[in-house]
Amino acid sequence: xxxxxxxxxxxxxxxxxxxxxLVPASGQAPAxxxxxxxxxxxxxxxxxxAKPESVGFSPARLEGLRAWLASLDxxxxxxxxxxxxxxxxxxxxxLSYLASVRKSVLAMVYGKYVENGTIRLGATLKELQFTxxxxxxxxxxxxxxxxxxxxxxxxxxxxxxxxxxxDSAPPRGSQAPGAYYLYNNWDxxxxxxxxxxxxxxxxxDAVETDLARPIGMQDxxxxxxxxxxxxxxxxxxxxxxxxxxxxxxxxxxxxxxxGSWNGRQVVPRAWAQKxxxxxxxxxEMNPPGYRSLGTGQRWGYGCMWWVWDAPNSPGPFSGAYxxxxxxxxxxxxxxxxxxxxxxxxxxxxxxxxxxxxxxxxVTGREYDAxxxxxxxxxxxxxxxx
Numbered sequence: 001x002x003x004x005x006x007x008x009x010x011x012x013x014x015x016x017x018x019x020x021x022l023v024p025a026s027g028q029a030p031a032x033x034x035x036x037x038x039x040x041x042x043x044x045x046x047x048x049x050a051k052p053e054s055v056g057f058s059p060a061r062l063e064g065l066r067a068w069l070a071s072l073d074x075x076x077x078x079x080x081x082x083x084x085x086x087x088x089x090x091x092x093x094x095l096s097y098l099a100s101v102r103k104s105v106l107a108m109v110y111g112k113y114v115e116n117g118t119i120r121l122g123a124t125l126k127e128l129q130f131t132x133x134x135x136x137x138x139x140x141x142x143x144x145x146x147x148x149x150x151x152x153x154x155x156x157x158x159x160x161x162x163x164x165x166x167d168s169a170p171p172r173g174s175q176a177p178g179a180y181y182l183y184n185n186w187d188x189x190x191x192x193x194x195x196x197x198x199x200x201x202x203x204x205d206a207v208e209t210d211l212a213r214p215i216g217m218q219d220x221x222x223x224x225x226x227x228x229x230x231x232x233x234x235x236x237x238x239x240x241x242x243x244x245x246x247x248x249x250x251x252x253x254x255x256x257x258x259g260s261w262n263g264r265q266v267v268p269r270a271w272a273q274k275x276x277x278x279x280x281x282x283x284e285m286n287p288p289g290y291r292s293l294g295t296g297q298r299w300g301y302g303c304m305w306w307v308w309d310a311p312n313s314p315g316p317f318s319g320a321y322x323x324x325x326x327x328x329x330x331x332x333x334x335x336x337x338x339x340x341x342x343x344x345x346x347x348x349x350x351x352x353x354x355x356x357x358x359x360x361x362v363t364g365r366e367y368d369a370x371x372x373x374x375x376x377x378x379x380x381x382x383x384x385x
Contacts, residue, residue: 040083041262047084061377073351073360076245076344092245093219096346099325102241103188107304109206111271119198121146132157132234143177148191149303150279152178159185160229161238168287181280189236203239214266219244245342252331252340275303276321282309316375328362
């Protein structure tokens with residue numbers, strides 16, 4: 001489903017941030033290059049950081065963050081620093097809907113098949129004899145696999161599932177492949193169908209053998225993964241996924257380590273670097289609402305990962321990237337802090353905060369406040385860097 005980074009948020013965010021920053025930092029950050037725990041990987045379970053101050057974080061501010069999360073619809077959050085668990089909130093073992101973070105997971109699975117030549121990114125839909133309900137236009141058939149994974153195909157055929165930006169799509173056939181970015185579920189679902197066509201593998205089987213097992217995902221359940229969509233609109237179904245927060249954090253750590261896991265290259269290094277490299281800068285995003293600087297968002301797009309687009313701005317977001325899904329699903333990687341944040345909102349649950357029968361949802365601005373509180377819990381960084 002389409003993430004919504006621009007949904008308005010009440011003034012409570014600003015008040016919470018001000019109150020949060022008034023909490024004294026109980027520990028000082030370690031000096032650069034010293035005192036920081038060495039990188040690690042979880043085994044059967046995650047190693048916990050017993051004293052947050054030992055890695056430069058204020059326990060008091062982390063507890064302030066916990067209180068803020070309790071006021072939201074967050075169901076679980078897991079934060080790792082240096083490959084160890086720094087902060088946990090809610091039931092981090094609970095499986096729930098991943099929404100559009102599924103696309104970032106698929107991007108990771110693509111890697112070894114691109115490397116061994118099974119998937120050739122320059123292959124066109126015409127070469128693949130790829131089609132859909134009522135066919136594709138000649139111009140659309142010139143789109144390549146790389147155009148699909150970067151959301152620049154120019155194919156505006158209806159998708160089998162809602163939750164994207166096709167209501168803002170140009171007329172079919174009006175854009176040359178590669179020329180125009182649009183967050184379009186048809187592209188992402190087609191990328192899944194292409195994967196299965198060329199590899200001969202089911203996406204979920206590949207996730208299990210190529211990601212879940214090698215990195216020791218603790219809660220992965222193959223039976224919980226199910227495709228859905230309306231085949232009357234498109235024959236290419238949405239490959240929905242259900243993961244736990246702590247397993248999402250393992251995926252983020254795998255990306256942070258450039259595809260390497262405890263000495264094993266699970267995702268090819270060059271591919272892990274490629275998919276989190278900016279392809280579409282923020283000022284080329286469509287629809288134009290994605291370009292709103294006043295929201296604090298600076299996300300452009302790579303290959304099914306969102307990429308922080310502020311090349312001349314140093315600080316904790318330098319080099320950041322994220323998987324992002326509707327309702328509050330995130331895998332965010334902050335390389336500058338050696339940090340991974342996995343955030344879940346079970347949108348099937350009723351919100352404890354009302355109004356009556358409203359489903360849980362955390363907005364993009366609420367999540368942005370979560371990130372900035374987390375960063376500010378490390379006194380070496382000031383809010384706004």
